[in-house]
Amino acid sequence: MNSSNKELYPSNRGNKQNIRKSNKRKLSSTNWIKRQINDPYVIEAKKLGYNSRAAFKLLQIDNKFGFLKPSKKVIDLGCAPGGWLQVASQKVRSNEKHRNVVGVDLLPVENIPGTKTFVGDINDPKIDKILIDSLGDYPDIILSDMAANVIGHKQTDHLRTTQLIEIALDFTLKNLKKNGIFLVKTFKGGTETELLNIMKNNFKYVKNIKPLASRPESVESYTICLELKA
Numbered sequence: 001m002n003s004s005n006k007e008l009y010p011s012n013r014g015n016k017q018n019i020r021k022s023n024k025r026k027l028s029s030t031n032w033i034k035r036q037i038n039d040p041y042v043i044e045a046k047k048l049g050y051n052s053r054a055a056f057k058l059l060q061i062d063n064k065f066g067f068l069k070p071s072k073k074v075i076d077l078g079c080a081p082g083g084w085l086q087v088a089s090q091k092v093r094s095n096e097k098h099r100n101v102v103g104v105d106l107l108p109v110e111n112i113p114g115t116k117t118f119v120g121d122i123n124d125p126k127i128d129k130i131l132i133d134s135l136g137d138y139p140d141i142i143l144s145d146m147a148a149n150v151i152g153h154k155q156t157d158h159l160r161t162t163q164l165i166e167i168a169l170d171f172t173l174k175n176l177k178k179n180g181i182f183l184v185k186t187f188k189g190g191t192e193t194e195l196l197n198i199m200k201n202n203f204k205y206v207k208n209i210k211p212l213a214s215r216p217e218s219v220e221s222y223t224i225c226l227e228l229k230a
């Protein structure tokens, strides 16, 4: 493995850290903190200045498909806290003069050089125009790492996530340039058949991918759709 691969696929080399027990903290929070401080991707993200460990998911997917090329225009749906924005802007060489990356999220994102972000809801019909106007063109690449807040009720959580995939796909089919690329967070079991069929009808290639940085126990997966047909 060369050094860039070491950064892409960090392994947990140190001793596992434990945290002090506290009566005030719930067991689930304690487990979350323990997992975070021992997660090699969290450690590496901090070291490299990425806003989230999610940055590695995009780096690993792009390492396989190589679609984030210089000067490509990118829209990132559900972009907070900004790991994907950072990776995308570095890869497409976005800067203040040629700003090629814009994003939207319900939550604010701290200023990331070469990107412009909006606080908004993808369900808002006005958001399409705001993003396209800000990008100055239709995008070559649309990314969606959107995730609904899970409430623990399996069917409801599944429905909410499916709805976000549906909205992201709808946005994509309205706005993506011909031959463009759409990457979307889906489920391990694959996308709903109906949505998958729409993807397959509109793109030349559709593939499911579970990057190593995506936790094995998580139901999350990704679907990449390559080359939007006319």
Ligand SMILES: C[S@@+](CC[C@H](N)C(=O)[O-])C[C@H]1O[C@@H](n2cnc3c(N)ncnc32)[C@H](O)[C@@H]1O
Residues within 6 Å of the ligand: 051, 052, 054, 055, 077, 078, 079, 080, 081, 082, 083, 084, 085, 104, 105, 106, 107, 120, 121, 122, 123, 145, 146, 147, 148, 149, 164
């Ligand atoms: C897993 S995080 C994205 C992480 C991001 N890719 C990164 O690298 O930092 C999912 C995001 O989707 C956003 N989200 C969920 N529903 C949304 C909606 N309806 N409109 C916009 N953003 C939404 C959430 O606020 C959350 O910040």
